[in-house]
Amino acid sequence: MPKLFADSILSKNAQEAIYRINTSDRFDERQKEKATRIIKKLLSTKSRKHLSDDQAESRIDYISDHLGIVKEEVIEVINLLIEEKVLAFTKDLTAFIKRKENKNRSLSILKSTWQIEKFLLTVLQSDTGKIKLVQYRSSNLITPLVDDILSEELTGTTCVLTKTNEEALQITGLLVKNGMQAKLIQSNDGFNLYNLLEVRFFLSQLNLSEDIYVINEDIWENAKGQLSERFGSSINREICLKIIKDFEATNPKSKYKSDLEVFIRESKLEDFLGGNSETIFVSTIHKAKGREFDNVFLMLDQFKLISEEAIRQLYVAMTRAKRNLSIHYNSNYLQFIKTEGLERVNDSEDYLPPCQLALHLTYKDVWLDFFSSCQHLISQLNSGDELTIDRDCCRNSKGQAVLKFSKQLIKQIEDRKQKNNNVPKTAKIRFIVYWQKENAEKEIRIVLPELHFERNDDTCI
Numbered sequence: 001m002p003k004l005f006a007d008s009i010l011s012k013n014a015q016e017a018i019y020r021i022n023t024s025d026r027f028d029e030r031q032k033e034k035a036t037r038i039i040k041k042l043l044s045t046k047s048r049k050h051l052s053d054d055q056a057e058s059r060i061d062y063i064s065d066h067l068g069i070v071k072e073e074v075i076e077v078i079n080l081l082i083e084e085k086v087l088a089f090t091k092d093l094t095a096f097i098k099r100k101e102n103k104n105r106s107l108s109i110l111k112s113t114w115q116i117e118k119f120l121l122t123v124l125q126s127d128t129g130k131i132k133l134v135q136y137r138s139s140n141l142i143t144p145l146v147d148d149i150l151s152e153e154l155t156g157t158t159c160v161l162t163k164t165n166e167e168a169l170q171i172t173g174l175l176v177k178n179g180m181q182a183k184l185i186q187s188n189d190g191f192n193l194y195n196l197l198e199v200r201f202f203l204s205q206l207n208l209s210e211d212i213y214v215i216n217e218d219i220w221e222n223a224k225g226q227l228s229e230r231f232g233s234s235i236n237r238e239i240c241l242k243i244i245k246d247f248e249a250t251n252p253k254s255k256y257k258s259d260l261e262v263f264i265r266e267s268k269l270e271d272f273l274g275g276n277s278e279t280i281f282v283s284t285i286h287k288a289k290g291r292e293f294d295n296v297f298l299m300l301d302q303f304k305l306i307s308e309e310a311i312r313q314l315y316v317a318m319t320r321a322k323r324n325l326s327i328h329y330n331s332n333y334l335q336f337i338k339t340e341g342l343e344r345v346n347d348s349e350d351y352l353p354p355c356q357l358a359l360h361l362t363y364k365d366v367w368l369d370f371f372s373s374c375q376h377l378i379s380q381l382n383s384g385d386e387l388t389i390d391r392d393c394c395r396n397s398k399g400q401a402v403l404k405f406s407k408q409l410i411k412q413i414e415d416r417k418q419k420n421n422n423v424p425k426t427a428k429i430r431f432i433v434y435w436q437k438e439n440a441e442k443e444i445r446i447v448l449p450e451l452h453f454e455r456n457d458d459t460c461i
Helices: 014-022 029-043 045-051 060-067 071-083 103-125 142-151 165-177 197-205 217-230 237-250 257-266 308-318 368-378 407-420
Strands: 130-136 158-162 182-184 280-284 293-300 321-329 343-347 356-360 386-390 393-395 401-404 422-435 444-455
Touching: 014 029, 029 060, 029 071, 060 071, 130 142, 142 158, 142 165, 142 293, 142 321, 158 165, 165 182, 165 280, 165 356, 165 444, 182 356, 197 217, 197 237, 197 422, 217 237, 237 257, 293 308, 308 321, 356 422, 368 401, 368 422, 368 444, 386 401, 401 444, 407 422
Parallel strands: 130 321, 130 343, 158 280, 158 293, 182 280, 293 321
Antiparallel strands: 356 444, 386 393, 386 422, 393 401, 422 444
16 A cells, blocks of 8 residues: 655645646546545645654545545555656655755655665565565664674675764674674775785885886786785785786786886775675775675664665665675665565664774874884784784784874773773784885884774673
């Protein structure tokens, strides 16, 4: 049965709606007369007040009783009005369409929602595709979402998408706590991939002197082997190999030195993530644009579908899934999805927020000048190495300080501790990159770790 609301009218006024009814070939004369009466009733002050009530979502019976039209005929006419785009289907997607706004905007919204349903239908029609919608009452969705991931027997690539970076950090931390390989998809803002330690090592093995323009194939293959041997335990080795593979695909014959340097300098870190089936990637919706995964878990906590931008964001998030899509949300706006084959779950449990959080440090979070005094120690480190946290610094396995936190990060850590008793417990090196201070003679290596925070109280899990 179609749902009917005063705010579902897409025409700017009653005259426009009636004109479209009378000039449409969808209605016969009897249906035109009933459609006109229904539109006028919807636009009356009394009807608008009654039908905007959240408890009166579907009032076909109300229209039928007050206009004296048989209920089945009301449904028939309403469906024709929806086809003619005089009415929209549900309140959740159209309540924000103001009658004074132009028709193009309303049609744009309807087109976006149609694209969402078309995509979902495509997934469900595939042999292995599955879509699950989990609707919660709780305001904390991270814990049940991670529980859902842990309960699934996932194959292929997997990504969790969130609205905010803070949510992504919390999900990553909780997945790691549960023994999962989880990696936050982040951009390399602040440093160029050309300065990544693993990339620099590969370039050094190519022996690219100024008089060499084309890279010898044997030297190229040898450099790849040296990279894998030297950085076998580095968590960034796969990223570096993916950069190499992508360059090979775009340069199958000759590999020019200048092309390689431009390719690396213009690339972004997120371009080379997502190919590992053993790792669960976590990302904001924005950072996942352009990427696809076999399995996508989408968390929409307090997400409000009240604008064209929000609908586009939802569409982008959904279309990251190639096979399976699980949406975890705590609102009503996905009731418009009527595609057969959907798995719907209603969860009325109340959940606690997670105690874990993973924070990836950037240049602004570390004391850059400090690294000059410990280059000999950093030369012995690799990405993925564990560090211990000691107040304002991180130490290697021998207890030697290899980085110090910036004043900004120290304040942030203190704020987290005061706000919710969240303190850093462990650290792991995420990146080692080359950095050169302005007016300095040479570059130095700096360490950018990943900090894992935990809360120790009974208000989280």
